[in-house]
Amino acid sequence: MVQKPEIYxxxxxxxxYAEQLQAGLxxxxxxxxxxxxxxxxxxxxxxxxxxxxxxxxxxxxxxxRAEKKLLPGSVINQVAKARAQExxxxxxxxxxxxxxxxxxxxxxxxxxxxxxxxxxxxxVWIDPVGRWLVIDTASSAKADEVIGLLAKTVDPMPLxxxxxxxxxxxxxxxxxxxxxxxxxxxxxxxxxxRSSGTSGxxxxxxxxxIDAEDARRHIQSGKQCTRLAMTWADRISFVLTESLDIRxxxxxxxxxxxxxxxxxxxxxxxxxxxxxxxxxxxMLNELVVAxxxxxxx
Numbered sequence: 662m663v664q665k666p667e668i669y670x671x672x673x674x675x676x677x678y679a680e681q682l683q684a685g686l687x688x689x690x691x692x693x694x695x696x697x698x699x700x701x702x703x704x705x706x707x708x709x710x711x712x713x714x715x716x717x718x719x720x721x722x723x724x725x726r727a728e729k730k731l732l733p734g735s736v737i738n739q740v741a742k743a744r745a746q747e748x749x750x751x752x753x754x755x756x757x758x759x760x761x762x763x764x765x766x767x768x769x770x771x772x773x774x775x776x777x778x779x780x781x782x783x784x785v786w787i788d789p790v791g792r793w794l795v796i797d798t799a800s801s802a803k804a805d806e807v808i809g810l811l812a813k814t815v816d817p818m819p820l821x822x823x824x825x826x827x828x829x830x831x832x833x834x835x836x837x838x839x840x841x842x843x844x845x846x847x848x849x850x851x852x853x854x855r856s857s858g859t860s861g862x863x864x865x866x867x868x869x870x871i872d873a874e875d876a877r878r879h880i881q882s883g884k885q886c887t888r889l890a891m892t893w894a895d896r897i898s899f900v901l902t903e904s905l906d907i908r909x910x911x912x913x914x915x916x917x918x919x920x921x922x923x924x925x926x927x928x929x930x931x932x933x934x935x936x937x938x939x940x941x942x943x944m945l946n947e948l949v950v951a952x953x954x955x956x957x958x
Contacts, residue, residue: 666910667804668945670955671792673819685814686713691726699773702727702810707784708930718935720942723785725807730776732769740768783807791942794820799908823905826953830903833886840873842891843951851890851900854879863887893944901948912937 675682690713691703707715707724715722744764748756756764784797785807796804811818832843834854842848852871855863864879865888880886887903892913900908949955 666907667796667798667801668823668907669794669796670821670823671787671789671794671819672821674792675787675789675819678815678819681815682714685816686723689810689814691728693728693778699730699732700728702806704810704814705782708927715934717931718939719790720786720788720934720938722934723787725783725785725810727781727783727806728778729781730773730778732772732776737765737769737772740772741765744768785811786938786941788938788942791946793942793945795941823949824956825905825949826956828903829901829905829952830885830887832952833889833901833903834880836889837871837873837876837886838880840876843947845894845947846951847892847895849890849892849898851888852876852886853888854884855887856882856884858883893947894940896940897944899944905952907948910941912940 686704689703691705692701702725704713705724705726706713707722713723741761741764744767745756745761748760748764781803783803783806786795786797787793788795796807798804798807808818808820811820836842836848837852837854848870850868850870851866853863853865854876855861862884864884885903888900890898890900890909892898896913897910898913899910902908
């Protein structure tokens with residue numbers, strides 16, 4: 662479902678903003694077919710024919726659609742050059758810099774209705790009870806795009822960053838030094854230890870378990886764990902980083918459990934969402950506990 666989700670906290674119950682959210686989603690719904698914009702964004706239904714906020718088991722899913730027009734600069738320049746020649750013939754001299762800029766802008770306006778469009782959808786999962794908001798993206802820029810539209814949709818949007826009492830680097834280093842993962846977690850085969858000094862010396866284990874003695878030796882030499890692959894409850898694997906990024910989130914067997922009971926695509930969609938978001942919420946709660954609990958900024 663998610664490769665590197667952006668994870669945030671809801672600072673107030675989203676139910677307090679329910680009416681504003683529904684109205685804001687409609688107000689900022691995606692409108693296709695605007696021929697005069699290079700880029701446009703808006704909310705669409707996560708499931709065809711459904712609501713803009715798709716509800717399942719007390720949680721709901723949003724989907725942001727971004728449209729970008731494909732209009733190569735070389736094409737714009739070619740058309741602008743032809744228009745500039747026409748102007749030169751009419752006025753007897755070449756267009757100046759300001760006039761050339763206007764010619765180029767008119768060429769772009771002329772070409773936009775014929776430009777091809779590409780679409781990109783980004784899903785947003787909201788857990789009102791657990792107060793989680795998760796953006797399904799590996800890009801900070803795309804996450805900022807979602808947050809920006811959320812701010813227009815609900816003002817003020819009760820959103821804040823997640824902070825924990827113990828730094829992930831310190832916690833992961835301790836787990837390796839003690840050769841013991843926190844309760845309900847196991848350590849997998851992807852580890853990076855990096856020196857905090859000016860040398861920046863680093864060692865990384867890929868698809869290879871780090872030996873406990875090797876880990877202690879690196880730690881004693883001044884390195885800290887900055888990246889650690891883990892599995893939660895034999896159900897979800899992920900990679901935790903020193904900056905509290907949670908990457909490569911991957912369900913193990915959790916999505917397969919409901920597949921046999923789904924009668925159609927809609928039921929499978931809801932079943933997958935219930936299973937994955939339910940498990941992810943539990944994992945996030947236990948990870949926060951393993952990192953010393955949540956703290957205020």
